[in-house]
Amino acid sequence: xxxxxxxxxxxxxxxxxxxxxxxxxxxxxxxxxxxxxxxxxxxxxxxxxxxxxxxxxxxxxxxxxxxxxxxxxxxxxxxxxxxxxxxxxxxxxxxxxxxxxxxxxxxxxxxxxxxxxxxxxxxxxxxxxxxxxxxxxxxxxxxxxxxxxxxxxxxxxxxxxxxxxxxxxxxxxxxxxxxxxxxxxxxxxxxxxxxxxxxxxxxxxxxxxxxxxxxxxxxxxxxxxxxxxxxxxxxxxxxxxxxxxxxxxxxxxxxxxxxxxxxxxxxxxxxxxxxxxxxxxxxxxxxxxxxxxxxxxxxxxxxxxxxxxxxxxxxxx
Numbered sequence: 001x002x003x004x005x006x007x008x009x010x011x012x013x014x015x016x017x018x019x020x021x022x023x024x025x026x027x028x029x030x031x032x033x034x035x036x037x038x039x040x041x042x043x044x045x046x047x048x049x050x051x052x053x054x055x056x057x058x059x060x061x062x063x064x065x066x067x068x069x070x071x072x073x074x075x076x077x078x079x080x081x082x083x084x085x086x087x088x089x090x091x092x093x094x095x096x097x098x099x100x101x102x103x104x105x106x107x108x109x110x111x112x113x114x115x116x117x118x119x120x121x122x123x124x125x126x127x128x129x130x131x132x133x134x135x136x137x138x139x140x141x142x143x144x145x146x147x148x149x150x151x152x153x154x155x156x157x158x159x160x161x162x163x164x165x166x167x168x169x170x171x172x173x174x175x176x177x178x179x180x181x182x183x184x185x186x187x188x189x190x191x192x193x194x195x196x197x198x199x200x201x202x203x204x205x206x207x208x209x210x211x212x213x214x215x216x217x218x219x220x221x222x223x224x225x226x227x228x229x230x231x232x233x234x235x236x237x238x239x240x241x242x243x244x245x246x247x248x249x250x251x252x253x254x255x256x257x258x259x260x261x262x263x264x265x266x267x268x269x270x271x272x273x274x275x276x277x278x279x280x281x282x283x284x285x286x287x288x289x290x291x292x293x294x295x296x297x298x299x300x301x302x303x304x305x306x307x308x309x310x311x312x313x314x315x316x317x
Contacts, residue, residue, distance in 0.1 A: 002082040004089050008098065008109055013088050014116050017048035020090075021121040021153075022128070024058050024165070027071030028080035030185045031156040031163040036084040038153065039121055051088035051115055052081055055098075062094050069169055069219040071184075076191055090114060103134025107142045117148045124152045158182055169219040175280030187276045189235065190218065190243075190257060194268045204294050206301070208242075208258040209268045211275070218243060218255060223281040225304035228261055228273060235276035238262045240304040244284035262305065279307045 005013055019042045025032050036052070043050035054077070061068040072080070074091070081089050090110070092098060101109075106129050111117040120139060128134040139150040156163045163183050171180040172188055181187050192211035221244045229235040239261040245254075259275055261268075281303050287293040 002078065002086055002089055004078065004091060005114075006091055006093055008092060008101075008114070010114065012116050013090065013114055014049040014051060016116075017046065017118045018051040018088060018115045019043040019046060019048060019119040019121070020051040020053055020111065020115050020117045022053045022126065023123065024060070025052065025054050025077055025080075026058060026165045027168055027184060028077060028084075029071075029163055029165060029168055029183055030158065031153075032080075033084065033185055034156050035121060035123075035153045036081070036086060040085040042119055042121075046118055048116075048118055049087045050085060051090065051117075052086050053090045053092065053110060053115070055092050055094040057094055059094050059099075062099065067217040069173075069217045071165060071168060071172075071188075071219065073191070073216055088115070100130050103129030103138055104142065105129075106134065107139065107146070111148065112146050119149045119151055121151050121153055124154070126152070172219040172277075175220070175222070177277050177279065187235070187278075188220075189274050189276045191272065191274045192257070194271050194273055196269060204290065204297060206240075206260045206297055208260050209273060211257040211259070211273065213255045213257060215254070218257075220277060220280070221255065222283050223300050224277050225279040225281060225307040226259060227276045227278055227308070228259060229276070230268070230271060230273055235274055237264065238305070238308040238310055239264075239275075240281075240301050241275060241277075242284065260301070262301075262310065279304075 003013070019039050021035050021039045023032070040050045056074055058068065058070065061070070078089060111120055120143065122136065122139065124136065126136055136150060136152055143150045161167070168180050168183050171183070177188055190211065194209045195212055196210070224241045224243070226239050226241045227235040228237040228239050230237070239259050241257060241259040243255060243257045245256070257275060259273070281300055287296060
């Protein structure tokens with residue numbers, strides 16, 4: 001079971017020492033997975049703890065004047081760390097104080113005092129500390145002084161393309177889920193707890209399970225063919241989903257994921273649900289009234305059924 005800590009200051013989290021990786025880890029794609037596997041193996045060889053240092057909010061989101069799309073929620077990221085065999089997650093609160101910390105102070109307080117690091121793994125372009133003044137060279141120099149080894153992880157390539165969160169976000173925004181999946185190492189999924197909505201979909205013949213994304217900005221928006229997993233089950237139940245701000249009725253300020261599960265009967269409120277995005281059908285758009293919206297929903301349902309290998313004739317009339 002992974003142990004989570006949030007603060008720069010505090011007692012040593014790894015008295016036996018640690019092998020630590022530092023990064024945003026958004027999406028935990030194949031590059032991240034390779035890095036975490038290396039950390040786990042090195043920690044086993046040195047008989048110490050495998051650890052990660054990450055940040056919430058993400059630094060790029062903290063400094064950006066515009067909302068920044070992200071591939072995974074905090075919960076999804078922590079679940080991924082746990083599945084990768086990481087025992088300590090230092091998820092630092094990225095705020096004004098942390099942004100102002102010098103690289104040297106970060107090394108001493110976080111890497112040495114909090115994690116007793118014996119090895120620190122980063123990407124070759126890693127920068128850290130106030131105004132990104134710290135780099136791999138500084139990390140290597142301080143490691144020699146303070147008793148740890150700084151190591152860089154080479155880029156992970158797939159078909160001669162560097163695996164990166166930026167590239168994954170680009171592919172997802174374009175609706176190319178088939179191309180994004182190999183970079184992620186899995187299909188793109190959004191998870192969450194089903195919450196109550198205004199039940200308008202039920203009156204139109206398409207009851208939906210709603211997941212509020214709150215402040216999280218998704219890299220995808222629009223109407224999609226999806227497969228759904230309930231609880232710990234695999235994503236197998238076919239459906240059609242909308243992710244956006246509902247421009248026709250009850251426009252919302254924060255994105256809402258609404259999923260209609262085909263031929264499903266039952267109560268989903270309060271249950272955890274995983275939504276795998278299979279194909280993008282269209283952009284979200286505003287219609288002139290509920291009749292036009294209902295006609296488009298019928299068309300979307302038929303399209304999604306066909307894409308998912310179902311009989312589109314069974315779609316609601």
